[in-house]
Amino acid sequence: MAIQDGDSLQKKLRPRHISFMAMGGVIGTGIFKGSAETIGLAGPGVIFSYIFAGLLLLVVMGAMTEMATVYPGRNMKDFVRQAFGERVSFVMGWMYCFMWLSVCVIEVIAAGSFLQYWFPDVPLWMLSLASAALIILINMMSVGSFGEVEFWLAGIKIAMIIIFIVLGSLLMFGVIPSSDAPYLHNFTAHGGFLPNGWFAIFSALLVVTFSYGGSELIGLTLTETEHADKILPKVVRNFILRVILFFTLPILIICGLIPWNQLGGEASPFVQVLSATGLQGTAHIMNFILVTAVLSAANSGIYGATRMIYSMAAAGEAPKSLAKTTNKGIPLNTLKLCAIILLAGSLLGLIAQDQLFRVLMAVPGFVVVLVWICICFSQLKLRKVYPKQPSFKVWGFPYITGVTALCLSVIAVLFLIDGQNRVSISVCLSVLLLLVVWSIMKFKKRAEADN
Numbered sequence: 281m282a283i284q285d286g287d288s289l290q291k292k293l294r295p296r297h298i299s300f301m302a303m304g305g306v307i308g309t310g311i312f313k314g315s316a317e318t319i320g321l322a323g324p325g326v327i328f329s330y331i332f333a334g335l336l337l338l339v340v341m342g343a344m345t346e347m348a349t350v351y352p353g354r355n356m357k358d359f360v361r362q363a364f365g366e367r368v369s370f371v372m373g374w375m376y377c378f379m380w381l382s383v384c385v386i387e388v389i390a391a392g393s394f395l396q397y398w399f400p401d402v403p404l405w406m407l408s409l410a411s412a413a414l415i416i417l418i419n420m421m422s423v424g425s426f427g428e429v430e431f432w433l434a435g436i437k438i439a440m441i442i443i444f445i446v447l448g449s450l451l452m453f454g455v456i457p458s459s460d461a462p463y464l465h466n467f468t469a470h471g472g473f474l475p476n477g478w479f480a481i482f483s484a485l486l487v488v489t490f491s492y493g494g495s496e497l498i499g500l501t502l503t504e505t506e507h508a509d510k511i512l513p514k515v516v517r518n519f520i521l522r523v524i525l526f527f528t529l530p531i532l533i534i535c536g537l538i539p540w541n542q543l544g545g546e547a548s549p550f551v552q553v554l555s556a557t558g559l560q561g562t563a564h565i566m567n568f569i570l571v572t573a574v575l576s577a578a579n580s581g582i583y584g585a586t587r588m589i590y591s592m593a594a595a596g597e598a599p600k601s602l603a604k605t606t607n608k609g610i611p612l613n614t615l616k617l618c619a620i621i622l623l624a625g626s627l628l629g630l631i632a633q634d635q636l637f638r639v640l641m642a643v644p645g646f647v648v649v650l651v652w653i654c655i656c657f658s659q660l661k662l663r664k665v666y667p668k669q670p671s672f673k674v675w676g677f678p679y680i681t682g683v684t685a686l687c688l689s690v691i692a693v694l695f696l697i698d699g700q701n702r703v704s705i706s707v708c709l710s711v712l713l714l715l716v717v718w719s720i721m722k723f724k725k726r727a728e729a730d731n
Contacts, residue, residue, distance in 0.1 A: 385625030
């Protein structure tokens with residue numbers, strides 16, 4: 281593939297591509313594997329965590345959509361740059377790349393663990409490495425072809441969740457004969473609907489925000505979408521409802537079919553539920569779909585990382601060589617960099633398997649919260665100086681946006697004080713400090729050179 285200079289991303293993404301890519305980034309390991317942890321923390325009442333986080337997400341996405349209608353042709357990082365300058369934009373951009381690359385590593389390791397359901401004797405690192413290689417090959421396609429592949433990958437897992445909800449409901453209420461239809465018994469037994477109290481709802485938010493992270497990926501598709509300022513409001517309205525439904529209903533089905541305190545941490549709760557009901561053949565089909573689901577999330581993640589680094593390189597915040605694209609509009613040098621990190625990350629299964637998922641999951645969860653806070657504050661600052669009236673406005677401004685930023689700040693503090701996240705938060709804060717120092721030095725030199 282020939283490499284050419286300049287700003288040459290292609291506007292080949294359609295509305296259905298954008299919507300399903302964002303869904304692909306959201307519906308991944310967080311729900312298929314992380315749901316075991318959230319249910320273990322709060323029991324069936326964890327649905328309140330998903331609903332509350334969904335409401336916060338609604339405001340964040342609304343703020344981003346509003347800014348997109350005022351500043352067409354710009355992406356999420358550009359809004360932060362417009363509001364707070366290049367230093368904050370620089371730090372947030374690199375933290376976002378760090379987040380997505382962490383997510384991709386999580387997803388390919390999860391894909392490897394799901395594949396071990398069939399290949400228990402194959403090492404986790406080997407299966408994860410193969411998954412990583414497949415993701416890299418998909419991202420080497422033209423953006424139109426990539427969008428089409430991601431559309432179908434995301435479509436498979438969305439269809440799977442719908443089938444799971446229907447099948448699980450029929451099993452729960454005895455429509456499909458099983459050994460013992462639980463009806464609503466498991467919601468009130470084993471300690472009740474909130475077995476660990478209301479505070480557990482807030483503890484679960486640490487994992488839930490990771491699960492919802494990726495929704496803001498829509499903010500990076502703007503430069504590869506025609507008429508994004510007109511398309512985005514409709515996409516966001518439909519997207520938010522789907523996300524909440526696709527998270528809360530499966531959680532209710534899982535908790536209804538199997539006691540919340542009997543879920544193991546190894547296999548996906550989706551597979552555990554179907555295996556426990558005696559439908560082993562269905563469990564194999566479900567596991568296949570889970571593999572495609574997490575690969576879809578990793579696929580969206582590599583897209584997010586490469587486009588953010590490309591955007592930064594085009595703005596002079598990363599080496600200019602990373603802004604070069606092929607004649608198909610692929611930022612190839614950026615993809616090579618991400619590929620090296622992804623392949624190296626997939627080998628982490630060699631050194632740590634037991635606590636790896638928990639440690640890695642807190643990294644993107646914390647960064648997602650920081651990015652969402654930046655989006656809220658950007659809207660709060662820019663609304664006063666918009667060059668034109670937005671065609672889409674966040675309801676209840678500035679109070680709704682302000683309360684959302686406050687809630688996200690509280691969640692960020694909870695991340696910091698949670699003892700289980702000590703290692704991963706230390707890594708996040710170290711990277712954040714390094715980027716702050718780097719930005720000070722970088723832009724100080726630029727200012728001196730301009731003078």
